[in-house]
Amino acid sequence: MIPSAGRMRSVSRWININTLGLVLLLATIGLSLGRVMRIHRELFESDKTVLRIGHAALELGFREALDVVIAEYEQLHPDVKIIQNAVPQKIYGEWLNTQLISDTAPDLVELYLASMVLDEHYLASLFESLADSIDRPNPYNAGTPLADWPWRATFQGGMRSGFREGLQDYYGAPITLATIRIYYNKQLLREATGSDAPLDSFGQFLQACESIQDLSERTGSKVTPIAGNLYIVGTFLRRYRVAFTAGYESEVDVDLDGLISHRESYIGYLQGTTDMQASHIRAYFECMKELSRHFGEGYLGLWRDQAAFLFVQGRAAMLAAGSWDATSLFMQSDFEIGVFDFPLPAEGERWGEYIAGRENEAGHAGSMVIGLYQGSKNKRQALDFLQFLTSRKYNEMLTREAGWIPVITGAHPTERMKPFLPDPTGYPMGVDVRYSGYVYEVIHGEEWPFLHGEIDYEEFARRVDRALRDPGYGGDRQWSQEYDQTWRWCRNQERVLATQASRILMDAAAPGGQERYNRLLLQQTLANNGESIRYQFEQVRGKPISDM
């Protein structure tokens, strides 16, 4: 039947751009409402205990791995439903702060980036102390050699990354170990150098960079040797700074704690031991200038995502990135990937005589630390899930699925992740005169023109010297600020101590409360209200610190 002309006109009157807009608007509202209602039903109308875990690990594979472990847990506990809230790193800090302020934070939260989890005083009032649980065995380790071990002792590194020094308490449990290595495109390296073996020395590394540069020019393929980016360049600088300058420790570590503080670096600088003309310091900067030639043009404008993109597209031959990126890189690349540690100048190579050794990773105590939100309605269940995640069996399952490194003793990493295992050999620290504040900003800022060849080393050294000796804002000022910060810290610790003392007096302290109080008391007493810093300043600089 052919519709009449009048009816056609009537229908076509309604088919116009406004109607389409209205339909789209109504559909969007409907979808949004549906989603809000679904989330509401999931969270509030479920007949199960609903737990949420919030994190910023959007790397490929992790969410799926966590889902696998969640499924195992839900099978064991059919009355529990776990939802993960994965939030991009770029907004994670703001997201978490907002959730905490509005009391809508997930039950378990990755303690990362947000000021309210980094500041110990906020942390203590928003997250549960794990003190009651850490000395008891993790029930999910039953039947394993870890069955009788205290939960804390089952972590590689003893759960130290969950420990807050200023609070002398545990506020989180890590679920992985994390290190940074150099990934490389085997095919490209083979084409450029004839071999795809890992590069063992800095000489080989630089030579390979040159060969890749040549290959790029020969073939017009525009391949960058190293995908430099702002996120990782600091790691390169630190790794090599330690390697070149750790040997100064015997001369500048005046408090004999085996570490080189900024203050000790500055004192060494003033005494001429670690100034800009010191042989190892000069060699370090020259080496870094040489290395940065291979980072690619405009690398300071790139972030880790863009650099990784260049690498997986085959437009960069090497990329320094974390173990947490391994799955993303391996899965997205259509070439074979190799991994090696930051190579050091070997004996007989240029700069070889200046090297003390590699920066060690002994201090690695676990990453992706998960805390238990104080406002959780299901704290016991959430803690139970955290113990499940950090049991030997399920931590191994999680990290295997995610392509990460397990943090629990006895949990095996995959073959692919073995090169990423933290290596405790080497040195913990090098000389770093970039104290803080103005001095840090100026020296850090001057590094770039030097590394990019805009100024020569002598000019760079002059600028560093000028910044450090600036009478108003230089090293002396930073020293006085360290004094200021230390006595403020002592005053803030008084708040922690007073709270703990009150808990003990009011019979509200957790087991071990007195021991914790004693540790806090000692820690504060040893700091002497910062006065040892003041005294040392007066001894070294020959003037009162109050002049600053």
Place this chain on the structure above:
Amino acid sequence: MKYEVVVTMPGHFRFSILRRTGPFLIFRWGQLRGVPSLLIRSIKNQRSKIKNSIAVLSFLPLASAGADPSGVETLLQTGTTELSSRNFEAAKELFGSVIKETAPGSEPWAHAVFGAAVCAHHRSPTTQKRVEDAARLYHLLLESVAGSKFAPRAALNLGRLAELRDYYEDPVDLEAARNWYRRVIDRWPDLPIAGEATLRLAATFVQTYDMPEVRHGVDLLETWLTTRDDEPLAAGMWQYLGDIYFYPLADHAASLSCYRKGEALGFLDPNNIGTLFWRMAILAERFLEDRELAVEYYGKVIRTGAASGKGYQAQQALERLGAPVPELQLFQPIALTRPPE
């Protein structure tokens, strides 16, 4: 949309719109004493409307409970919980309510006065007025119930107020602090707090970094330790003495000896043990030329303090000294030899 309004009516009554969540408005009114403090906490944390409602309901009877002992007990408990969570503002209101409800001199009253003083002392931002309020409450407690379990800590806290700069331009009065610490030692010599007061007293001399004063601080601690075998802070005191002998006194033998005494008793803080063992090893090797001791402490760096990052260098040192070199056990994925701690 969520908002909170709290309106305090003249006199004893308060009317509050606790929150609005969707179409729900939760109201409450009641006596100022006791109840509103909890409500402020509820508002602040916005846990949920249900929890708020429960809080309101459970505290409604208290509003007219007067000095009901169980009500006071609940308020004290809630105040203590708030203080433990460092919600000083809410805790102070709760303790303030108890102070008004209870007889001066009673133990709940002393508890509340002490709690209120701690809250005033530590509520942020610290101001001169709050610090003076804290001092007034500590004094009130000491004058009214010197026999209370809270009194020694109140006296010690008055010393802390004098010693530390609590706010901008707050003068440090070490002499006043010393008087308070001495008063704690003299008045309660058999309580553990006397040891803490002695440590505090010694520290007021050490922090001057005037050498005769520093030595006086050392004498105070050493005398205390020789007469108090059961001092709970002894290990920490020896460690502190080790630090002072190391710097500024530069008496390396005495420093190492004190550290060893602290170690024999069990260091209070095992978390940074690696750097302390490293210092002990260097003192032994470089300054005392005691190979045996140096080997002992380098070994301890490797076995128990490797997380400090000094394990590898300790291995090198042992090699240099011709001693056996233990393996670094950190990050061995299948090492299950570590005994339960």
